[in-house]
Amino acid sequence: DQQVKQNSPSLSVQEGRISILNCDYTNSMFDYFLWYKKYPAEGPTFLISISSIKDKNEDGRFTVFLNKSAKHLSLHIVPSQPGDSAVYFCAARPNSGYALNFGKGTSLLVTP
Amino acid sequence: EAGVAQSPRYKIIEKRQSVAFWCNPISGHATLYWYQQILGQGPKLLIQFQNNGVVDDSQLPKDRFSAERLKGVDSTLKIQPAKLEDSAVYLCASSVEGSYEQYFGPGTRLTVT
Numbered sequence: 001d002q003q004v005k006q007n008s009p010s011l012s013v014q015e016g017r018i019s020i021l022n023c024d025y026t027n028s029m030f031d032y033f034l035w036y037k038k039y040p041a042e043g044p045t046f047l048i049s050i051s052s053i054k055d056k057n058e059d060g061r062f063t064v065f066l067n068k069s070a071k072h073l074s075l076h077i078v079p080s081q082p083g084d085s086a087v088y089f090c091a092a093r094p095n096s097g098y099a100l101n102f103g104k105g106t107s108l109l110v111t112p
Numbered sequence: 113e114a115g116v117a118q119s120p121r122y123k124i125i126e127k128r129q130s131v132a133f134w135c136n137p138i139s140g141h142a143t144l145y146w147y148q149q150i151l152g153q154g155p156k157l158l159i160q161f162q163n164n165g166v167v168d169d170s171q172l173p174k175d176r177f178s179a180e181r182l183k184g185v186d187s188t189l190k191i192q193p194a195k196l197e198d199s200a201v202y203l204c205a206s207s208v209e210g211s212y213e214q215y216f217g218p219g220t221r222l223t224v225t
Contacts, residue, residue: 004154032212043116043203043216044155089154093212098143099168100214102154 003027004092006103013110019077021106023090026071030092034100035064035075038087047088048075080110114138116217118204124223130192133220137185137206143167145214146179146189147203155203161187162209194224 005024013019023033031052036044050057050064050073057064063076077084087107091100117136125131137144142163147155158177160168163184172179176195181187191198201221205214 034212036216041218043205043218046213046215049212091154097168098207098212099145099157099160100155102156104152104154 002104003030004090004101004103006088006090006106008106009104010107010109013080013108015082015110015112016079019075019080019084019108019110021075021077021088021090021108023073023075023103024071025073025092025101027092027094027101028071029094029096030101031095032093033064033066033073034091034093035062036089036091036102038089038105044089077108080108082110082112084108085110116204116206116215118202118217118220120220121218122221122223124225125194127196127224128193130190131194131222132188132190133202133204133222135187135189135204135217137187137204138215140208141206141215142184142209143207143211143214144181144187145205145207146187147205147216149201149203149219151200158189191222194222196224198222199224 034049035047038044066073087105089105090103144161146158149155158172161181179189201219203219205216207214
C-alpha cells in the first residue's frame with residue numbers, strides 16, 4: 001500500500017530553468033513532510049521539510065509547497081544546476097510516530 | 113561531525129546463507145533506523161530503535177531478520193537465511209530524539225544469488 005506517491009519516475013530540465021517535482025499522499029494522518037536527495041552509491045541526504053501547519057517553506061534555491069486539501073506537495077528548484085541531478089524522494093511522517101514513508105523517487109537530470 | 117557509518121558497503125552471498133550488517137550512528141543520536149531499499153523503490157522501514165529499545169519492528173520479517181542495538185550505540189542487522197528477494201540496499205539512519213530529520217548512511221548493497 002503506497003501511501004506516498006511520486007508519479008513521475010524522471011524529469012529532465014535545462015540548467016537555469018525551474019525544476020518542479022511532485023508528490024501525492026493518501027494518509028491524512030501525515031503531519032510532516034520531507035524531501036531527500038540521493039546520489040548514486042550514497043545514502044539519501046535531507047534537503048528540506050515542511051510541517052502540515054504551513055503551506056510553504058523556502059531554503060535558498062529550494063521551496064516546498066504543501067496543499068493539504070489536495071494531499072499534494074511539490075519541490076521547486078530555481079534555478080536548476082547540473083549538480084542538482086539526483087534522485088529526489090518525498091517522505092511523510094504520521095503524527096503518531098517517527099517512521100518515514102517514502103515515495104519511489106523522481107530522477108532529475110539537469111542538462112547544461 | 114562524522115556521519116552515519118555502515119559496513120560492509122557491498123556483500124554478495126548465496127541464498128540460504130546468513131549475513132550481518134553494521135551501523136554506527138552519529139554521536140548523540142538516540143534514535144536509529146534500518147531501512148530496506150529495493151531497486152526502483154523508496155526506502156522501507158524495517159526497525160526503529162530508541163536508545164537500545166525497539167520502538168517499531170512491525171515490518172521486519174522476524175522469521176529471518178533480526179536486529180540489535182547493544183548499549184544504545186552501534187547496531188547490527190542480520191538475515192538468516194537469506195532469500196533472493198532480500199537483494200536490496202540496506203540503509204541505516206539516525207536522528208536526535210524527537211527530531212523529524214533523519215541522517216542516512218551510505219548503505220550496504222546486498223546481492224543474493
